[in-house]
Amino acid sequence: MPLKKLLYILLFGFSVLGFAQAPELTPLSKISVVTCGPGSELYSTFGHSAIRIEDPSLGINAVYNYGTFDFTTPNFYMKFARGKLDYSLARQNFAYFLKEYEYENRWVKSQELQLTLAQRQSLFNFLETNFLPENRDYKYDFFYNNCATKIWDVLKEVYGDALVFDESYLNELYTHRQLIRQKVKINSWAGFGIDLALGSVIDDVATPKEHMFLPDYILKQLEVAQLNGQSLTARPKVLLEAKDQDQGSSFLVSPELWLIVFLVVILVLTYFDFKNNTRRRWLDFILFFSTGLIGVLILFLWFFTDHSATAGNYNLLWAFPFNLFIAFVVALKKGPNWIAKYAVLLAGLILASGVFWMFGAQEFSPLLLAVWAALIARYLFLFWSYHKPKIA
Structure with missing residues (x-):
């Protein structure tokens, strides 16, 4: 034996x-x-x-x-x-x-x-x-x-x-996104990234x-x-058994705090631009380039990967891919006047995102509200500024 x-x-x-053949269990x-x-x-x-x-x-x-x-x-x-x-x-x-x-x-x-x-x-x-x-x-x-x-x-x-x-x-059936949120907090960078990357297909109720x-x-x-x-x-x-540990994360590193800071900074800088009849072209470049880059990444995940969960992502409405190219236009001291209409279009797309959310087409991250507010404020300023005779 x-x-x-x-x-x-x-x-x-x-x-x-x-194995040619698995051993016989006893x-x-x-x-x-x-x-x-x-x-x-x-x-x-x-x-x-x-x-x-x-x-x-x-x-x-x-x-x-x-x-x-x-x-x-x-x-x-x-x-x-x-x-x-x-x-x-x-x-x-x-x-x-x-x-x-x-x-x-x-x-x-x-x-x-x-x-x-x-x-x-x-x-x-x-x-x-x-x-x-x-x-x-x-x-x-x-x-x-x-x-x-x-x-x-x-x-x-x-x-x-x-x-x-x-x-x-x-006792209850959840959507795929709700199931994810049982494990990943909404107010975390991981949760925020997941909500950006995954599309409306995960908002169906899971069997x-x-x-x-x-x-x-x-x-x-x-x-x-x-x-x-x-x-x-x-x-x-x-x-x-897992030992008890402090699982709390500091609010100081949470996306909620930093996106609120982002909103305040954009509003303050935009206010002074409006007050002084100037325009911080570097700020517009950063906003357009970053939202455009996010949009391109969403397009890539949707159309050029085999990930089933990234399809139908309406984050494309506010993270508009064309912004990646328009960023170089708004960086010019004297840009074309059509930028004013383009800015209104972008603001409208953000509002459309809210409508999609309201009617259940896709569940967006609540953290995006600060981003949307900041972008709408800046887009409306751009509409105003491109109607001015001079932009510093």
């Missing part, structure tokens, strides 16, 4: 080369779904899900993780930005996996799947086949194909109609199954799901 156990340990340890084996709490970095804000397989008789204690990618991939950053980066199924020793989350001070919970030995073997075989080099890569999608959605997809693939989804745990892109929801679903009429999982077991 010791020799057989050692053989299995060596075989499992070097299985990155792939009655002591267990399979569980592991859910990990959020971390402090943006990439870990939403938590994580994985599948753990244990068999002490074979020396197996591994976690199968669909949330990995290869930094050495050619053109990594461009592929990442364009949504063309493949994610992979990885397998690692569970002790190392748990140690990583302990270091990051993140809680870890485990839900043991109530499976027969044959059912455990079927799932193990599937994961081992999926782990083969020719099978392990997949097209990642933040909402529809990530580490959490993969858990249910794998279980459904293995157990078919015997696995029954149960949406009774949901019960689509809620499972968040690990918290796959955990809740597994608690009520059934396999062959029986509960799929035992009660969640806490493997690691």
Whole structure:
């Protein structure tokens, strides 16, 4: 028996080369779904899900993780930005996996799947086949194909109609944006950036199954799901608790404060320009160039990437891409008179953004109100100033 156990340990340890056939699990084996709490970095804000397989008789204690990618991939950053980066199924020793989350001070919970030995073997075989080099890569999608959605997809693939989804745990259905905001604060730079980058397509109400892109929801679903009429999982077991830490962020570094400062600065400078019949051309250049650049980035994310969540982004209305070029026109001491009409158009587009928001076409970040107010004030000043005979 010791020799057989050692053989299995060596075989499992070097299985990155792939099994011709997965080892036969013993009655002591267990399979569980592991859910990990959020971390402090943006990439870990939403938590994580994985599948753990244990068999002490074979020396197996591994976690199968669909949330990995290869930094050495050619053109990594461009592929990442364009949504063309493949994610992979990885397998690692569970002790190392748990140690990583302990270091990051993140809680870890485990839900043991109530499976027969044959059912455990079927799932193990599937994961081992999926782990083969020719099978392990997949097209990642933040909402529809990530580490959490993969858990249910794998279980459904293995157990078919015997696995029954149960949406009774949901008291309310949320939009995809609302689900994101459950994890990312609106008044944070990450939340502000997400609201700028993601389009109106995420303001639809997510189906019960689509809620499972968040690990918290796959955990809740597994608690009520059934396999062959029986509960799929035992009660969640806490493997690691996060230590209490001060999660409060200083208002001094919040986008709300700095966007209010931005509004005040623009209003003060515009007031003195109006009072003195002058125009700070450098200020207009910065405003036009920055809003135009944001618009170009939004266009890029919408039309030139595979990200499903960046389509239909009406932030283009106020972050008008043509501003990137008009910036060099308003920087001139004597620009063309049509700039006055262009400024009115821009102010109108901002008002249109508000109308789109009001009628539910897209949920904008409330932090944009300060930006919109500043831009409208400056655009109306430009309209006035280009009707003056002289502009300093």
